[in-house]
């Protein structure tokens with residue numbers, strides 16, 4: 001992932017120029033991740049919903065919706081989302097109409 005970058009609209013526009021799916025991490029410190037997420041269509045716009053909530057972000061474009069979903073799941077588990085260590089209230093969801101499984105747990109089995 002690229003980052004950390006300051007999470008403000010100007011920096012997002014400078015760094016995330018493609019209208020594309022992708023995943024991201026956000027935090028108020030450069031060393032501890034507090035939120036993970038993804039966009040299935042426009043990572044730039046999704047990141048902007050977190051302005052004023054977090055100070056830094058990291059991002060990575062995805063080559064497909066499935067790749068974005070699986071990457072978000074992996075980030076969620078890697079950073080302790082299942083143990084309540086993230087601000088994410090819920091496990092990452094699947095895009096509507098798809099039935100992929102999480103590569104790290106059995107919640108969609």
Ligand SMILES: [Zn+2]
Pocket residue numbers: 073077091102103104105106107
């Ligand atoms: Zn999972």
